[in-house]
Amino acid sequence: MSEVTKPGGMRAIARDAVRARISEVAVDLFDEQGFDNVTVEQIAAAVGVSPRSVHRYFPAKEDTVIGDPAGWGEHVRDQLASRPSEEPIWDALLASYEALLLSPSRNEAQGRKAMRVLGSTPALRARNLEKHLLWARLLTPIVAERLEGNYRELRAEAIVQASLACFDIALTAWAEADAVESSVELLRRSFGALQPTA
Amino acid sequence: MSEVTKPGGMRAIARDAVRARISEVAVDLFDEQGFDNVTVEQIAAAVGVSPRSVHRYFPAKEDTVIGDPAGWGEHVRDQLASRPSEEPIWDALLASYEALLLSPSRNEAQGRKAMRVLGSTPALRARNLEKHLLWARLLTPIVAERLEGNYRELRAEAIVQASLACFDIALTAWAEADAVESSVELLRRSFGALQPTA
DNA sequence: CCTGATCTGTCTGTCTCTGACACTTGTGGC
DNA sequence: GCCACAAGTGTCAGAGACAGACAGATCAGG
Numbered sequence: 001m002s003e004v005t006k007p008g009g010m011r012a013i014a015r016d017a018v019r020a021r022i023s024e025v026a027v028d029l030f031d032e033q034g035f036d037n038v039t040v041e042q043i044a045a046a047v048g049v050s051p052r053s054v055h056r057y058f059p060a061k062e063d064t065v066i067g068d069p070a071g072w073g074e075h076v077r078d079q080l081a082s083r084p085s086e087e088p089i090w091d092a093l094l095a096s097y098e099a100l101l102l103s104p105s106r107n108e109a110q111g112r113k114a115m116r117v118l119g120s121t122p123a124l125r126a127r128n129l130e131k132h133l134l135w136a137r138l139l140t141p142i143v144a145e146r147l148e149g150n151y152r153e154l155r156a157e158a159i160v161q162a163s164l165a166c167f168d169i170a171l172t173a174w175a176e177a178d179a180v181e182s183s184v185e186l187l188r189r190s191f192g193a194l195q196p197t198a
Numbered sequence: 199m200s201e202v203t204k205p206g207g208m209r210a211i212a213r214d215a216v217r218a219r220i221s222e223v224a225v226d227l228f229d230e231q232g233f234d235n236v237t238v239e240q241i242a243a244a245v246g247v248s249p250r251s252v253h254r255y256f257p258a259k260e261d262t263v264i265g266d267p268a269g270w271g272e273h274v275r276d277q278l279a280s281r282p283s284e285e286p287i288w289d290a291l292l293a294s295y296e297a298l299l300l301s302p303s304r305n306e307a308q309g310r311k312a313m314r315v316l317g318s319t320p321a322l323r324a325r326n327l328e329k330h331l332l333w334a335r336l337l338t339p340i341v342a343e344r345l346e347g348n349y350r351e352l353r354a355e356a357i358v359q360a361s362l363a364c365f366d367i368a369l370t371a372w373a374e375a376d377a378v379e380s381s382v383e384l385l386r387r388s389f390g391a392l393q394p395t396a
Numbered sequence: 397c398c399t400g401a402t403c404t405g406t407c408t409g410t411c412t413c414t415g416a417c418a419c420t421t422g423t424g425g426c
Numbered sequence: 427g428c429c430a431c432a433a434g435t436g437t438c439a440g441a442g443a444c445a446g447a448c449a450g451a452t453c454a455g456g
Binding site for chain 4: 398401402403404405406409410411412413414415416417418419422424
C-alpha cells in the first residue's frame with residue numbers, strides 16, 4: 001500500500017484528497033436534502049470544481065457514497081486467505097470481517113453518516129449490494145477450496161453471500177441512531193443467527 | 199386474483215398483453231446486443247409504440263427484464279404466512295420459494311433467457327438485488343414472529359437475507375447453459391449449504 | 397527554463413426519465 | 427344508436443446523469 005511516496009506520488013496524494021473531499025461534501029448534502037434532491041452540479045459547486053470533474057473522480061453519483069469497493073474487498077480476501085485452513089469456515093469469515101471493521105482508516109462518524117444515507121435510497125442500497133457481489137467473486141474461490149464433497153462452488157457461493165448479508169445487516173443496524181452495541185458485536189450476533197447449533 | 203373478468207377488465211387484459219410484449223421484445227434485444235447497446239427508442243420501435251409509452255409501462259428500462267417485483271414478493275409472503283408455525287423456519291422458507299418456482303405462469307425458456315440477461319449487466323443485477331430488498335421487508339416480520347429470544351429483528355433479517363441469497367444463487371446457476379438440475383433441486387442444495395447439520 | 401504528462405474546465409452530445417397537453421378510442425349509461 | 431367519460435397514446439419540451447473532444451493550466455524532472 002504505502003511505498004514511501006512513490007516518485008510523482010504527490011499528484012496521487014492530491015487526487016486522493018480531492019476524492020475524499022468530494023465524497024465528504026456529497027454525503028453531507030445527501031444527508032440534509034436526500035440523495036435524489038441533490039444534483040451533481042450542486043455537489044460540484046459546493047466543492048468548487050466543475051461537474052465534469054466530479055464525474056471523473058466518480059463514474060456514478062452513487063459512488064460518492066459507496067467509495068472504492070475493490071480495495072476493501074481485497075483486504076477481506078487477503079484476511080481470509082491468511083486464516084488457517086483447519087479453522088471452521090464461518091469462524092474464518094467472521095474474523096476477516098472483524099479485521100475490516102477494526103481497520104484504523106475508518107472514520108466513525110463519517111462512516112455512520114454514509115451508512116445512514118446509504119440506507120435511505122433504493123438506488124444506493126442496490127449499489128451497495130453490487131459491491132457485495134464483487135466481494136463475493138473474490139471470496140468464493142477461497143471458501144470453495146476449503147470445502148469438501150459435491151457442489152463445492154454452489155455451496156461456497158451460498159455461504160459467502162449469506163455471510164455478506166450478515167455483514168450488511170450488522171452495519172445497517174449499527175448505523176441506526178439508537179444502536180449502542182459496537183459494530184463487531186452486532187456482526188457476531190447476525191452471524192449467530194445462522195448457526196443455532198453453535 | 200381472477201374474478202371472472204371484472205367490469206372494464208378488457209382494458210386490463212390489453213394492458214397486460216402489451217406489457218408482456220414489450221418485456222419479451224426487450225429481453226430478446228438485450229440478449230442479442232447487450233443491455234447498454236439497446237435504447238428505449240429501439241425497443242419502442244420494435245414493439246410499435248412510442249418511447250413515452252414504454253416508460254409508462256415500465257418506470258425504468260431495467261424493469262422490462264425484472265418484471266413486477268411486488269407481485270411475486272407478496273406471493274412468497276402469503277405462502278410463508280400460511281405455513282404452520284411449528285415448522286422450522288428454514289423449511290418454511292424453502293417451501294415458500296419452491297411454491298414460487300413451481301408457479302405455472304412462469305415460462306421456462308423466457309425465464310432462463312431473462313435470467314441470463316439479468317446476470318450480464320451490473321445495472322440489472324443491482325435492480326434485481328433491489329427486488330430482494332423489497333421481498334426482505336415483506337418476509338422479515340413474519341420470520342421475526344416465529345423466533346424466540348433476543349434480537350429477534352436482527353436475526354430474522356439475517357435469516358431472510360441469507361435465504362434470498364440462496365434463492366438468487368440457485369436461479370443464477372439454473373440459468374447457466376450447462377445446468378441440468380431443476381431449479382427446485384438447485385434451491386434445495388443451496389439451502390443445504392447453510393445447514394451442515396440437517 | 398523547458399518538456400511532457402496530468403489535471404481541469406468548457407462545450408457538445410446521447411440517453412433515461414418526467415410532466416403537460418391534445419387526440420383517439422373503447423366503455424357504460426341513456 | 428348516441429353521448430359523456432375514462433383510459434391509453436403520441437408529441438413536445440425539459441431536467442439530469444454521464445461520456446467524448448479539445449484547449450488551457452499545472453507541476454514533476456531534466
